Amino acid sequence: MTSALIAENLTKRYGRRTALSGCTLDIPAGHVVGLVGPNGAGKSTLLQLACGLLEPTAGRLEVLGERPSSGSPRVGFVAQDTPVYGGLTVAEHLRMGAHLNPSWDRPLAERRIAQVGLDPTQKAGKLSGGQRAQLALTVAAAKRPDLLLLDEPVAALDPLARRTFLQSLMELAVEQGMSIVMSSHLVADLERVCDHLIVLVASRVRVAGDVEELLAGHHRLVGPRRDPGELNAGWTVVDESRTDVQSTLVVRSTAPIDDPSWQADRLDLEDIVLAYMSGAAGPARVLEGQR
Amino acid sequence: MIEFHLETRSGVAPYLQLIQQVRHALRLGVLKEGDKLPTVKEVVAQVAINPNTVSKAYRELEYAGLVTARPGLGTFVTRTLGDDSRAKHEPLRRELERWLVEARAAGLDDESIEALFTSAFRAFSEARA
Structure with a gap:
């Protein structure tokens, strides 16, 4: 092309x-x-x-x-x-x-x-x-x-x-x-x-690609709290937030999410864009009640 | 000629919405064999969507054998969707009920059953998309 x-x-x-x-x-x-x-x-x-x-x-x-x-x-x-x-x-x-x-x-x-x-x-x-x-x-x-x-x-x-x-x-x-x-x-x-x-x-390109592929390849995962090292190696974490018991992630993964300990949801384009914008703002946001 | 519309908050991909609207019109008899679908240019000028989205929907309808594209003339309906499928509903429903009894016996509550069905259905339609 x-x-x-x-x-x-x-x-x-x-x-x-x-x-x-x-x-x-x-x-x-x-x-x-x-x-x-x-x-x-x-x-x-x-x-x-x-x-x-x-x-x-x-x-x-x-x-x-x-x-x-x-x-x-x-x-x-x-x-x-x-x-x-x-x-x-x-x-x-x-x-x-x-x-x-x-x-x-x-x-x-x-x-x-x-x-x-x-x-x-x-x-x-x-x-x-x-x-x-x-x-x-x-x-x-x-x-x-x-x-x-x-x-x-x-x-x-x-x-x-x-x-x-x-x-x-x-x-x-x-x-x-x-x-x-x-x-x-x-x-x-x-x-x-x-x-x-x-x-x-x-001033940097955070993500670029086909809209349908972006929609299919991004997932919001909610599950018990886990540290970054414990995540599936095939995932790129776009945005994450944690409480003392729970992790909420936006990940990019071409493979379907088959780990049943995560509740996986789709995102619309606006959610994906927002995840990249806030994920770029710095390290994962820390919610109160932890550390 | 039919008019398309787009529901942006539905979470259904735009090209699938166009396909559903054609299938719906076929089922209702609004579109009949030989009818012409609006051109890609007409659809984008009316709905303000990406031209490739419209082309993709028309291609899928063609694969499904519902329409045929005649170069230079347009896209035409080749068959209608009768409600002959309704007779097939009953046996499918009985099978689904049998499955629901099994799921309940396995200890799943209503929400788990619904979640399981939704995720299986989603994976199934994604695999076929």
Whole structure:
């Protein structure tokens, strides 16, 4: 399978602050990829490196088999808060897009504007959040990129505008067959639209993989207290908490959990993401009443 | 044409929900032989889900012999699901009752029986998924 993005030991520092550290990733092409993590985890940095707006401090990055360069016709980018030019009309945005992009698909742009009900003569500054997001998506998609990067495109939208935006995005994914990487805090949305997920915490990739495999491979186990050395060697403990009598674990294991002394439950994607976020916060949380 | 919907809190995988909705429509006679299913693009534009999820559901329905994909035309229903399976319910139920008597005789309480059934059923459907 070809890759949309390959990162090896990718690192980005701003002065003394490390925004992204030793990031190694292989994102397959033809997928809708979700990028999650707390604020400041490095999501925007990774997206901006991928579209060539930033230069890496160290490591290697390949996007669609090439070194990223800003302005590449093969990569579309919708920055955070879906920025548009407030003083220009919708039609002027499309004219500018056509002027700047040799690969501009005018029928696609005009069809989408009509479909989402935007008035071409309207100034972009007067659009609602949902309409602005649709305009930014249209401008990025009409470039006909092979890879579309979106930085929290739905964060500021109301639930209806969010759903409409995601419907449009998925329609474009089918129609244009492009790979999509989008960051979001709304894991429930990502669970619907993504088939691949990356969890970024404190500038590092904590887990990345196929959503179904992640769902099948993670388990919440509750059982009598045990120390880490007593656990099955095939398990990777993502998060754990203990009381004096009980252990609660989130483990990653490709094999089914067949130890009857544990009660095993499934997790949804949000639980898995939260386990990686809190598991990364430090050593296992210690509950009162022990030690 | 049927419309799909998605229950995000159900814990059932989205592609399985789509399969269940088609099977349900077949059982109710809402979908009949020769009917066309919505295209992948139509489904994602309506439900806002991943296109691969829809393709996977359609593939599974095809393996099950319920639909067939005609390239360039769409996906069509090839057979209906009658309620002929209902006649088979009774003997299965009697076997299940026999099993429940055995489980009770082995000393399992209601919760253990339910947990055992649920975990066995889950492992069974996962192995076949």
